[in-house]
Amino acid sequence: MGKWHLIETLAEGVATLVASGDEAKGLVSIRRNVSPAVDILIEPIVEHVRQTREPFDRVLRSKKVNQSWRFYAWPVIGPFGDVHGVHLWIGDPDESIPQRRLTSGVYWSTTEWLIHQTWESGAMSGSRLEDWVPTALSSDYINRAIKFDKEQEFLEITLTPKPDMVLSTWFSVRHDDGHAMQWQAVLRPTPDCTGVRILYHDFSDVYQPSMPSLAEMGLQEGLEGSNVHIxxxxxxxxxxxxxxxxxxxxxxxxxxxxxxxxVHPEDLPQLQAIGQRVNNGEPPQTAGVVRLQGFDGEWVKSSVIVRPFQLKDRPPHAELTLVQITPAADQG
Known part of the structure; x- marks a missing residue:
């Protein structure tokens, strides 16, 4: 019986196995883990799909074992036309090919601080075509996450990328209709580290969505009850x-x-100055009342406290801080 394999191709010259059938894989060799026979090489198929960005469909025969298989490969194309992954089905030539799991490719710009997305990436979480936009903020994406693993590693690769970095992790994601999904995610920086290519894979049919721990839920509920947001x-x-x-x-x-x-343009310089002082070693400071964007064009007066954010190898182009926000009416 045939099965689907998902191969990530996020970096030039790299192709590793992400999933095989109903099992997640840890970025392992496709040569040792995908090919059904030693005289059928998978790498040329993957490279052909990467270069042409077109599906591959062919029956190949092994002389070693005197058997034939159908190889059907589908490119997972990112927002700039490059192939973030290849979905490869291998099975009997007469066998019907089952439906693929949902996959998509996005690009996280470390200079623009924007996520460039495809229609497929929006559709995975339920976005309608008429609501889809080609770019999003990182907060737009991460806020959908119910829980994501390896938070520190995720922040390091998206905020301070290095060429040799790679991360395989999991997200439990909230669908627009309310149910939770479990996504597999693989991330690799571009060679110049101006961005991070990401491959998403919806594995919800096999892996149950992970949920926050009791401590995490207690923290969230406590902050919500006090109307404090960080x-x-x-x-x-x-x-x-x-x-x-x-x-x-x-x-x-x-x-x-x-x-x-x-942030209101007149109030932003104040936050920038305080952030710089805090990052230079001064203690947390209050920014007083700051106007933040509300709804219907209204500015909401908010009390903001700025605290330092510790991350190894802080990106030189970013002033990252933690801010604690409450409605100004709640202060006093």
């Missing part, structure tokens, strides 16, 4: 990189790069 903040652009816990429902922070600035 975010990783990039002061240079005045944007939220990710929310730690739940995002505030009283602020319009999603797609701020399209809908207008998150």
């Amino acid at each position: 975010a990783l903040f990039e002061a240079q652009r005045g944007s939220v990189v990710l929310w730690i816990g739940r995002a505030p429902e009283w602020l319009s922070w999603q797609y701020a790069h399209l809908n207008g600035p998150f």
Whole structure:
């Protein structure tokens, strides 16, 4: 009986096995783990699909074992036309090919602080075609996550990428219709480290979505009850990189790069200056009342406290801090 294999091709000259049938794989060799016979090489098939960006469908025969298989390969194309992965089915020539699992490729820009996405990546989480946009903020994506593993490694590869980095991890993601999904994700930086290519794979039919621990849930509920919200903040652009816990429902922070600035332009220099002082070793400081984007064009007066954010090898082009946000009316 045939089965699907998912191969990541996020870096030039690299092709490793991500999943085989109903089993996740840890970036292992495709030569030793995919080919049904020693005289049938998988690498040329993968490279052909990577170069042509077209499906591959052919019956190949092994002289060693005197048997034939059908090889059907489908490219997972990213937002800039490069192939982030290859879905490869190998089975009997007369066998019907089952449906592939949902996959997509996105590109995380470390200079623009934007995620470039394909229609397929939006559709995986339920976005309708009329609501899809080609770019999103990291906070737009991460806020969908119910839980994601290897948080520190994820932040390091997306905020301080190095050419030899690679990360295979899991996300439990909230679908627009309310159910949870379990996504496998593989990330590799580009050679110049100006971006990170990502391959997403919906493995929900096999792996149960992971849920926050009791401690994590308690932290989120406690912050929500006090109306305190904490975010990783990039002061240079005045944007939220990710929310730690739940995002505030009283602020319009999603797609701020399209809908207008998150921080009032007159208040941003103050946050930038405080962030720089905190990052230079000064203790946490209050920014006082800052106007943040609300709904219907309204600015919401908010109390903001700026705290240092510790990350090994901080990116030189970013002023990253932690900000604690509460409605100004709650202060006093």
